[in-house]
Amino acid sequence: MSQVVLQAHGLVKRFGGITATDHVNLSLQLGARHALIGPNGAGKTTLINLLTGVLPPTEGRIELLGQDISHLPSHQRVARGLVRTFQINQLFASMTPLQTLAMVVSQRRGLGARWWPKLGQDAAVVARCEELLALFRLTEVMHQNTAALPYGKRRLLEMAIALACEPKVLLLDEPVAGVPAGEREELLQTVAALPADVSVLLIEHDMDLVFEFADRITVLVNGAVLTEGTPDVIANDPQVKAVYLGHGEEVRT
Template structure:
C-alpha cells in the first residue's frame, strides 16, 4: 500500500519534558486514520510537528515519500498537507463566501487580490458555491462568520481546508465544543470528505472516531501504545486500562 504520511522515530521535548517519544506512524493513502489518547498524550503536538508549527528534536516526517521535516508550514500546504484547528482560526468579519473565496484564490496564487478573482472568474465562483454546498453553508454564506453558530464555524474551517485541495488532511478535534444539536452536520461533513483525500483525525469523541476510522492509533505519554482496526483497538486491554485510568470513555 502507498504511504501518504509517515513519521520515523519522532522526538519532541520542551526543556526536560519529553512530549513525543520515538513516534513512528504510517498513514496509508486514502485512509481514514484516527489518532486518539487521553488528555496530555501529545496528540496536538504531533499535529503541530506534522504541519511544521513545531520542529522535532529528532526523527523524520515524510509526505508521499518526500522528506518534509525541515519545510515551513506554507510549503507543506503547497505540497498537499492541510489541517484544521482545535480552536477556529477564521476571519470573524468575513463571510463564509469570502473566506472560502480567499482560500481558493490563495491556492491559485492570487491571495493578494482575491476579491477581484471572485468578481471576474466564473470557475472560481462555481468552486466556492460547490464547497459551501458540500458543508451546508449556502444558507449563511453572506453572514459574518462571527455571527454564525459554532457548529457552522467548524464546518467553515473544514471547507477552507478542503478549498486548498489537500491530498492529506489533518482534522484536529472537529467536533470540539460543538453543541449536541449541531453535531450531526459535523459527523456528516467528516464522513463525506472526498475519498481521494487521506484523513488523519484527532478526536476525543469516540462515537465520531469509531464511525469514521478504518484504522486507529492510540497515543499515551507521547508514545504509540496500540495500533489496529477499530474493533481490535476497542477490545485491547491496554487501551481499556489507559482510558479507565484517565476517566475517559471508550
C-alpha cells in the same frame, strides 16, 4: 500495496528534560480514515505540531509523498498538500463564508491579492466556492458574517477552508470540540462525506466519532504509541481499556 502518503519515522520532541513525543512511528495510507487518540497529556497536539511544522523535531523525520519535509516551514507543507484544522476557530469574523472561500480558492489558483475584484468574475473560482459551500452545508449562510454564524457552522467553514487548499492529507484537530449537541449531527455527516481521495488523520476525544469514522486507530500514551489497529482490535484491547478507564472514559464501538 497501498501508497503511504504521510509517514513519521522515530519522531522525538523534548522540552528540556520532558519528552513529549517519544520515538513515534506513524503511517497514513492513501485515502485513509485514521484516528489518533489518547488521554489528555498523551502528546497528540505535540505530534500534530511536529507533522505540520509548528515545532521542529528533536529527532526523527517526516515524509510527505516520499519527500522529506522534516524541516520545511508550515506554509510550504500546506503548499505540498498537508493541511490542518485547529481546535479553536481561526477565521475572519467580518468576512462571509463566500468571501473567505473565494480568497482561499483564488490564492490557491495563483490570483493572490486580486481575489476581491475577481469575485463573481472568475467562473472556475465561483464554481469551486459553490461546490465547497454545498459540501459543507454553508450555502444558506454564505452571505452572513462569520461572527454571526452558529458555532457548528464555523467549524464547517474551517473544514471548507482546509479543503479549499486542495490537501492530499487533512489533519482534523478535534472537529466537534465545543459544538452544541444540536449541531453535531450535521458536522458528523459532513466529516463522513469528505472526499475519498483525501487522506484524513483525525485527532479526537469523542469515541463515538472515532469509531464511526476511522478504519485505523493509533493510541498515544505518554508521548509514545501504545498500540495501533482496526477499530474492533482497539475497542477490545485490554491495554487501551485500562488507559481509558483509568481516565474515566469508556472505549466503545
